[in-house]
Amino acid sequence: MQKEKILYKKPAALTDIVTTYCWGCGHSTAHKIIAEIVDELGIREKMVGVAPVGCAVFAYDFWDFDVTEAAHGRAPVVATAIKRVEPDKIVFSYQGDGDLASIGMGETIHTANRGENITVIFINNTNYGMTGGQLAPTTLIGQVTTTSPKGRDAKNFGYPIKMLELLAPLEGVKYLERVKVTDAASVIKAKKAIKKAFTNQINNIGFSMIEVLSACPANWKKDPVEANKMIDEVISQYYPIGKIKDIL
Numbered sequence: 001m002q003k004e005k006i007l008y009k010k011p012a013a014l015t016d017i018v019t020t021y022c023w024g025c026g027h028s029t030a031h032k033i034i035a036e037i038v039d040e041l042g043i044r045e046k047m048v049g050v051a052p053v054g055c056a057v058f059a060y061d062f063w064d065f066d067v068t069e070a071a072h073g074r075a076p077v078v079a080t081a082i083k084r085v086e087p088d089k090i091v092f093s094y095q096g097d098g099d100l101a102s103i104g105m106g107e108t109i110h111t112a113n114r115g116e117n118i119t120v121i122f123i124n125n126t127n128y129g130m131t132g133g134q135l136a137p138t139t140l141i142g143q144v145t146t147t148s149p150k151g152r153d154a155k156n157f158g159y160p161i162k163m164l165e166l167l168a169p170l171e172g173v174k175y176l177e178r179v180k181v182t183d184a185a186s187v188i189k190a191k192k193a194i195k196k197a198f199t200n201q202i203n204n205i206g207f208s209m210i211e212v213l214s215a216c217p218a219n220w221k222k223d224p225v226e227a228n229k230m231i232d233e234v235i236s237q238y239y240p241i242g243k244i245k246d247i248l
């Protein structure tokens with residue numbers, strides 16, 4: 001009898017706990033990608049994740065490797081401390097746009113500027129997802145949120161911040177790429193980028209950040225299909241997909 005070939009299975013680096021994310025949210029896909037990469041690189045016993053305050057606050061329940069918590073916006077600092085004390089560990093922060101680009105803006109910039117040899121996974125869903133969909137630094141012009149009911153306007157709220165483009169001129173930054181997870185092809189590309197970011201750390205290249213454009217159907221008031229279409233047709237026009245900086 002011919003032995004069955006396994007084409008797909010749950011990554012060992014994921015637990016069996018059901019995630020708390022809304023249907024269509026990109027966090028679940030990003031979690032799976034990271035877990036697959038950890039398995040493929042054989043680094044599960046060396047991994048240390050730093051979870052944010054936000055939708056991914058319970059990430060330690062979903063990944064089956066070491067994950068700690070950080071105060072709101074401080075994940076890059078915690079990741080820096082862990083990496084400096086345990087340089088052989090593979091350390092990453094996993095942050096949303098409110099955490100990374102608002103209260104944590106200073107920590108993000110200075111961590112990148114120092115060229116810390118860590119990986120940052122930046123989930124950009126253009127709003128404060130966990131607390132009800134308020135305007136975030138990444139919210140698009142015209143986008144309606146609970147704190148911009150008439151849409152974001154530049155006069156009152158300023159312009160959306162492109163974090164990768166903001167960090168690109170810093171000498172300590174080695175690799176920046178923006179991806180999305182709206183379909184199978186984009187998920188494959190996202191996995192390749194995140195895997196490169198972790199490989200850079202393993203090879204002591206320096207600071208890497210991957211921005212993942214993620215759907216937030218609940219707060220965008222769209223179904224998952226419409227939310228992904230919004231990323232493909234609107235959000236990715238302002239936040240272009242692809243490499244922003246790569247020294248290699």
